[in-house]
Amino acid sequence: xxxxxxxxxxxxxxxxxxxxxxxxxxxxxxxxxxxxxxxxxxxxxxxxxxxxxxxxxxxxxxxxxxxxxxxxxxxxxxxxxxxxxxxxxxxxxxxxxxxxxxxxxxxxxxxxxxxxxxxxxxxxxxxxxxxxxxxxxxxxxxxxxxxxxxxxxxxxxxxxxxxxxxxxxxxxxxxxxxxxxxxxxxxxxxxxxxxxxxxxxxxxxxxxxxxxxxxxxxxxxxxxxxxxxxxxxxxxxxxxxxxxxxxxxxxxxxxxxxxxxxxxxxxxxxxxxxxxxxxxxxxxxxxxxxxxxx
Amino acid sequence: xxxxxxxxxxxxxxxxxxxxxxxxxxxxxxxxxxxxxxxxxxxxxxxxxxxxxxxxxxxxxxxxxxxxxxxxxxxxxxxxxxxxxxxxxxxxxxxxxxxxxxxxxxxxxxxxxxxxxxxxxxxxxxxxxx
Numbered sequence: 001x002x003x004x005x006x007x008x009x010x011x012x013x014x015x016x017x018x019x020x021x022x023x024x025x026x027x028x029x030x031x032x033x034x035x036x037x038x039x040x041x042x043x044x045x046x047x048x049x050x051x052x053x054x055x056x057x058x059x060x061x062x063x064x065x066x067x068x069x070x071x072x073x074x075x076x077x078x079x080x081x082x083x084x085x086x087x088x089x090x091x092x093x094x095x096x097x098x099x100x101x102x103x104x105x106x107x108x109x110x111x112x113x114x115x116x117x118x119x120x121x122x123x124x125x126x127x128x129x130x131x132x133x134x135x136x137x138x139x140x141x142x143x144x145x146x147x148x149x150x151x152x153x154x155x156x157x158x159x160x161x162x163x164x165x166x167x168x169x170x171x172x173x174x175x176x177x178x179x180x181x182x183x184x185x186x187x188x189x190x191x192x193x194x195x196x197x198x199x200x201x202x203x204x205x206x207x208x209x210x211x212x213x214x215x216x217x218x219x220x221x222x223x224x225x226x227x228x229x230x231x232x233x234x235x236x237x238x239x240x241x242x243x244x245x246x247x248x249x250x251x252x253x254x255x256x257x258x259x260x261x262x263x264x265x266x267x268x269x270x271x272x273x274x275x276x277x278x279x280x281x282x283x284x285x286x287x288x289x290x291x292x293x294x
Numbered sequence: 295x296x297x298x299x300x301x302x303x304x305x306x307x308x309x310x311x312x313x314x315x316x317x318x319x320x321x322x323x324x325x326x327x328x329x330x331x332x333x334x335x336x337x338x339x340x341x342x343x344x345x346x347x348x349x350x351x352x353x354x355x356x357x358x359x360x361x362x363x364x365x366x367x368x369x370x371x372x373x374x375x376x377x378x379x380x381x382x383x384x385x386x387x388x389x390x391x392x393x394x395x396x397x398x399x400x401x402x403x404x405x406x407x408x409x410x411x412x413x414x415x416x417x418x419x420x421x422x423x424x
Contacts, residue, residue, distance in 0.1 A: 089315075095312060
């Protein structure tokens with residue numbers, strides 16, 4: 001609360017010679033003003049006009065919004081399944097009891113090509129790297145400038161969110177302890193994760209490139225570092241090499257480059273809703289058919 | 295398959311059936327609305343077409359003469375714009391989405407009930423699977 005301790009004295013035009021005195025609007029418009037404002041309101045017609053203008057402007061905004069909403073609905077008619085996101089079913093007493101027994105699981109999410117796709121502007125070649133498979137009309141959700149190396153101009157990244165990523169995160173944030181584990185650099189990934197989280201506090205912990213296990217040919221992610229109990233942790237990643245050491249704790253997902261009709265995250269919601277009721281995630285995820293060893 | 299695996303599969307299946315069945319009441323309501331409205335539109339359309347005045351008077355006037363047909367048709371169009379054609383098949387949409395994921399895990403789902411179907415799987419060569 002701001003308390004005004006003293007009133008600033010009104011300075012006259014003598015004190016401020018450079019400030020021109022502005023005539024009141026009544027004088028400018030040539031309107032007679034009454035000293036008794038209760039009996040005759042000052043410039044009543046002008047106030048009335050401004051109110052009507054405000055009202056019509058507000059109405060115009062509503063009409064515009066309604067037309068935009070209708071257009072959105074009509075457009076979605078031609079994309080099947082897109083209106084139905086997911087309705088979380090009420091828990092039966094048996095499910096409530098099972099959920100207490102099962103305990104809260106940890107869901108590890110990859111970032112690039114799983115939740116988002118990003119491309120960056122190379123200052124040396126003046127080319128967008130990673131955008132060659134995308135239409136020119138594609139509009140990024142975020143454009144961020146990140147100083148990767150000190151004393152060198154920041155690199156511009158264009159971030160494209162996977163369709164339904166916000167809805168997906170809001171659901172899994174309620175069901176699981178959500179952890180981000182990315183092979184990207186922290187300087188870039190932390191900003192993108194902050195944007196995705198949007199102050200919702202979904203991502204409990206974050207792991208970056210420095211936390212990955214690197215070999216000559218691939219980068220893998222150590223789930224032991226996230227949760228010692230492998231019965232309660234699993235990863236969703238587009239890269240099989242990331243979970244090669246934990247094949248029974250992984251859900252594969254298609255790589256996301258840019259596809260407005262992508263529904264992979266929507267497809268996962270019922271599955272993830274049911275998976276939290278298991279005592280050991282490997283009893284379901286361990287059934288996955290693994291590729292034959294080379 | 296161990297006892298704990300069986301329990302987990304049962305718990306997993308129970309939740310999937312809950313999810314699928316949770317869509318049933320609203321789906322039934324929307325189907326009822328859609329079918330009632332479709333019947334209403336069809337019957338009123340029949341009367342509208344059979345009316346000898348329809349061919350004589352302008353379209354706007356003929357629609358004014360048959361308010362039931364006009365209202366039913368407009369309502370039907372609005373409901374389709376709002377996506378009623380998806381709401382009436384919501385359980386199938388959810389089931390098909392789930393089946394897309396379950397395929398990787400040698401599992402399937404009964405389309406209407408959400409019951410889990412265990413498919414035979416090959417050994418993963420890591421000694422962990424039964």
